[in-house]
Amino acid sequence: MAAYYIISYDVIDQKDWELYVNEVAKLFPKYGASVLLNDDKALTIEGTSYQINAVVVFPSKELALECYNSKEYLEIKKIRLLCTVNNRIVLASN
Numbered sequence: 001m002a003a004y005y006i007i008s009y010d011v012i013d014q015k016d017w018e019l020y021v022n023e024v025a026k027l028f029p030k031y032g033a034s035v036l037l038n039d040d041k042a043l044t045i046e047g048t049s050y051q052i053n054a055v056v057v058f059p060s061k062e063l064a065l066e067c068y069n070s071k072e073y074l075e076i077k078k079i080r081l082l083c084t085v086n087n088r089i090v091l092a093s094n
Contacts, residue, residue: 016083
């Protein structure tokens, strides 16, 4: 059953953000993941607005969690935490 990361945050360092995006793009295929949506111009209808909004699909909740908790992602995550604020990642599945 597919699982989705629903991701929102604001970028504060564009250079490191680009490094993060490149590194995570190399990691996702290892877990069968792909980016369904990456929108920096989304219209907020209700609630708090964020600069970046993305949806990433994984084949299963287990693979999504395995990726998030992997040694590789823990290193990449350090970059994201330095270059973004207001981080929100939700894991949803059918």
